Amino acid sequence: MDWALPPNYSTFGVVIDQLFWIILVITGIAFLLVEGGILWFCLRYRGREGARAHYTHGSNRLEVIWTIVPAIIIAILGAYSAAVWQDIKGASNRPEDALEFRVVGKQFEWNITYPGADRDIETEDDNFTVRNQFHFPVNEDITILLESEDVIHSFFIPELRVKQDAVPGMTIPVWFDATQTGDFEIACAELCGLGHYYMQASVTVHSAADFDAWLAGQASAQ
Ligand SMILES: [Cu+2]
Incomplete structure (x- = not known):
C-alpha cells in the first residue's frame, strides 16, 4: 500500500x-x-x-x-x-557477524565511518569517515553504532523501517537487513535545532560487488 x-x-x-x-x-x-x-x-x-x-x-x-x-x-x-x-x-537477537558501521549525528549532518577488512568498527583498520553518505550492501546484516556529538537526533530510514534516537553519551547498536538495492535517505526525525530540516544523508544500498568496488574506490581516494 x-x-x-x-x-x-x-x-x-x-x-x-x-x-x-x-x-x-x-x-x-x-x-x-x-x-x-x-x-x-x-x-x-x-x-x-x-x-x-x-x-x-x-x-x-x-x-x-x-x-x-x-x-x-x-x-x-x-x-x-x-x-x-x-x-x-x-x-540477544542482534546478528553477531554483521557488517559494522559507526553513524554519528551532529548539528546538522550524519558522519558515517566505514569498517576495514575485519568488518568491525573501532578497530585499527577502520577505513574512513564520510559525511552524509551511507553505502552498504543488500541482503546482508548491517549493524550501526549510533552516537551523537551534541543533542538528541533520530536516525530514520523509512524504507528500512528503522528509527532510533541518537543520544549524546551513548553508543546504541541498531541492525537491519535491506532486501533491495536502491537510493534512500536518512532523515533526522528529532527536532534538533534550526538546521533540523536539512539534516539528511543519502543512503545507497548496493549489490555486494558494487559495494566492494565503491569501498575500494573511496579507500584509495582518501
Ligand atoms: Cu538532527
Whole structure:
C-alpha cells in the first residue's frame, strides 16, 4: 500500500507493517463507533419542544464490557508488539557477524565511518569517515553504532523501517537487513535545532560487488 506507507525493503518490515495496520483498523473501528455514537445521541436526544429530560445513572454492565474488551485487546497487542520489539531490538537477537558501521549525528549532518577488512568498527583498520553518505550492501546484516556529538537526533530510514534516537553519551547498536538495492535517505526525525530540516544523508544500498568496488574506490581516494 504505497499510498499509505513507503515501500518496505527491510527483512523485519513486514511484521512492523502488520502491527501498524492491525492497530490502525482496531483504533479506526473504535473511533467510528465512538464518534458515530456521539453524533447519533446528539441527534436522537436533541432538545425538542415539549420533551422532558429524565435522569439515568447509565449501565454498569455496559461500562464493565467497554472497559474489559479494550483492556484485553490492548494486552494482546502489547504482548504481540513486545515479541516483535524483542526480535528487532533485543540485544540477544542482534546478528553477531554483521557488517559494522559507526553513524554519528551532529548539528546538522550524519558522519558515517566505514569498517576495514575485519568488518568491525573501532578497530585499527577502520577505513574512513564520510559525511552524509551511507553505502552498504543488500541482503546482508548491517549493524550501526549510533552516537551523537551534541543533542538528541533520530536516525530514520523509512524504507528500512528503522528509527532510533541518537543520544549524546551513548553508543546504541541498531541492525537491519535491506532486501533491495536502491537510493534512500536518512532523515533526522528529532527536532534538533534550526538546521533540523536539512539534516539528511543519502543512503545507497548496493549489490555486494558494487559495494566492494565503491569501498575500494573511496579507500584509495582518501
Ligand atoms: Cu538532527
